[in-house]
Amino acid sequence: MAGQLPPLRSLQAFEAVGRLGSVNSAAQELGVTPGAVSQQIRLLEEHVALTLVVRDGRGLSLTPQARVYLDLVSQGFDRLRLARDYIEAQKTGAEITISGLPTLMLKWLGPRLHRFQAETPEISVRLEATHREPDSKMLDQMFRLTYGQAANRYAHSRVLFTDTCFPVCSPDFLARQPEALDPASLSQLPLVDVDWGAGYANVPRWKDWFAHVGLAPGLAPRPIGVYSLSSLALEAAASGQGIALAQAAFAEADLKMGRLVRLSDQALALPEAYYICWGPQTLGHQVARDFLNWLVQAARGNRTPND
CATH class of the missing domain: 3.40.190.10 (Periplasmic binding protein-like II)
Known part of the structure; x- marks a missing residue:
C-alpha cells in the first residue's frame, strides 16, 4: 500500500483515541461503539505495518512511533476543523x-x-x-x-x-526610591526588562532608553528580571519589584488607575x-x-x- 493514504475513518479513530486517551471516550465522541473504534485502529496498524497502540490491564498507551505519528495526524485534523469553522463562519x-x-x-x-x-x-x-x-x-x-x-x-x-515607551514604577516604589525621577539614577535601581525574542530585536530596551536621554548605554545594568511579555513586566513593576520600560498603549489603564506612575516626560518611539x-x-x-x-x-x- 505504499503511497496510499490510510482510510480517513481509521485516522479519525486513531486521532480521537490518542487525544482522549481511551477507546471508550473516542467512541463516545465519534458516535460509534468501542468495538468499531478498535477495529479502525487495527485497520490502521495493518495499513502502516506498525503497532500503534499497546493494551495492558491499566488501559492503553501509544508506542513512541505512534506518538510522533499522532502529532502529524493531529495537525491535519486541526486544519480540517479550522476549515469547518471557516465555512460555518462564512455561512452566518x-x-x-x-x-x-x-x-x-x-x-x-x-x-x-x-x-x-x-x-x-x-x-x-x-x-x-x-x-x-x-x-x-x-x-x-x-x-x-x-x-x-x-x-x-x-x-x-x-x-x-x-507606540512610544518610557519608564514606569509603582507609587510605593517611587515613595521608597524618589531618585527614580532622575534619569541618571535609574542605572542604580532595580530594572525590569522585556525581550520579545530574536524576531523583534529592534524593539527598544533599557540600553536604548539610556542612549535616548543622552546617557551612555553602558549605564544599563543587568536587570533583575527579563520577561518575554510586556504585560508580565508591567505587573512586576506594579507590584513594586522595579522600574519597567513601558509602552504607552499597554500602560495606559494602569497609569489611569494609579497602579503605575510615569517617571519621565520623554518618550522613545518604537521603530x-x-x-x-x-x-x-x-x-x-x-x-x-x-x-x-x-x-x-x-x-x-x-x-x-x-x-
Missing part, C-alpha cells in the same frame, strides 16, 4: 475571530473591545492571543493584530498606531508600527467591515503625528 457571518500578540490583546484591545460588543451584541467575538503568526492562506476567516514587518506576509494590512491585517475575502461580511472601521477609529488616540 456572525462571528469575528481576532488573533493577536498577547499583550496587545490584553492591554490594548481588551479594555476597548466592550464598546464594539455593546454596539453589536448579536456578534460573537473569538480572541486568540499568540505570538505565532497565522497561516496567511487561512486569514480570510480572521483579523490579525501584529507588529512591524510581520504584517508584510498578509494580503492586506493597515497601520493602527506607532515600527502595530498593524491590523486581513485576507482577500475577510471583508466579505458587513460585520467584518464594521469591526475594521471601529478598530481603526479606536486606534486614533494612540497615533503619533507620523502615523
Whole structure:
C-alpha cells in the first residue's frame, strides 16, 4: 500500500483515541461503539505495518512511533476543523475571530473591545492571543493584530498606531526610591526588562532608553528580571519589584488607575508600527467591515503625528 493514504475513518479513530486517551471516550465522541473504534485502529496498524497502540490491564498507551505519528495526524485534523469553522463562519457571518500578540490583546484591545460588543451584541467575538503568526492562506476567516514587518506576509494590512515607551514604577516604589525621577539614577535601581525574542530585536530596551536621554548605554545594568511579555513586566513593576520600560498603549489603564506612575516626560518611539491585517475575502461580511472601521477609529488616540 505504499503511497496510499490510510482510510480517513481509521485516522479519525486513531486521532480521537490518542487525544482522549481511551477507546471508550473516542467512541463516545465519534458516535460509534468501542468495538468499531478498535477495529479502525487495527485497520490502521495493518495499513502502516506498525503497532500503534499497546493494551495492558491499566488501559492503553501509544508506542513512541505512534506518538510522533499522532502529532502529524493531529495537525491535519486541526486544519480540517479550522476549515469547518471557516465555512460555518462564512455561512452566518456572525462571528469575528481576532488573533493577536498577547499583550496587545490584553492591554490594548481588551479594555476597548466592550464598546464594539455593546454596539453589536448579536456578534460573537473569538480572541486568540499568540505570538505565532497565522497561516496567511487561512486569514480570510480572521483579523490579525501584529507588529512591524510581520504584517508584510498578509494580503492586506493597515497601520493602527506607532507606540512610544518610557519608564514606569509603582507609587510605593517611587515613595521608597524618589531618585527614580532622575534619569541618571535609574542605572542604580532595580530594572525590569522585556525581550520579545530574536524576531523583534529592534524593539527598544533599557540600553536604548539610556542612549535616548543622552546617557551612555553602558549605564544599563543587568536587570533583575527579563520577561518575554510586556504585560508580565508591567505587573512586576506594579507590584513594586522595579522600574519597567513601558509602552504607552499597554500602560495606559494602569497609569489611569494609579497602579503605575510615569517617571519621565520623554518618550522613545518604537521603530515600527502595530498593524491590523486581513485576507482577500475577510471583508466579505458587513460585520467584518464594521469591526475594521471601529478598530481603526479606536486606534486614533494612540497615533503619533507620523502615523
